Amino acid sequence: MPTIVDLDIKNIPLTEFMKAGQEDPVAADGNLRIYNAPYDSEHAATMVINTETNLWRDTKSGAYGGIYDLAHEITGNCSMSELNRFIASEMS
Numbered sequence: 268m269p270t271i272v273d274l275d276i277k278n279i280p281l282t283e284f285m286k287a288g289q290e291d292p293v294a295a296d297g298n299l300r301i302y303n304a305p306y307d308s309e310h311a312a313t314m315v316i317n318t319e320t321n322l323w324r325d326t327k328s329g330a331y332g333g334i335y336d337l338a339h340e341i342t343g344n345c346s347m348s349e350l351n352r353f354i355a356s357e358m359s
Contacts, residue, residue, distance in 0.1 A: 276355070277335075278321075279358065280318070280321060281337065282316055284358065285305075288341075290305055298319045299317055301314070302314040302316065305341055307328075313326045323337055
């Protein structure tokens with residue numbers, strides 16, 4: 268039987284999403300959290316999350332956005348239903 272997950276995906280804190288994916292910040296500065304980029308083959312510490320705006324930006328590539336943009340960078344998928352499934356599975 269399929270499991271129905273009741274998540275307000277757009278409002279999930281990015282830091283919680285990263286924690287669910289087993290990623291912890293490597294540094295913090297005020298409201299900024301720096302992570303090793305999970306979508307980068309080198310996993311360099313280039314991903315910065317602003318906890319006030321709940322947005323992220325990669326200092327190397329310039330990629331940025333919200334949770335869907337991050338899920339797209341990680342999976343390479345553009346389908347909203349697939350991105351929703353990925354985010355829900357990470358959060359469960």
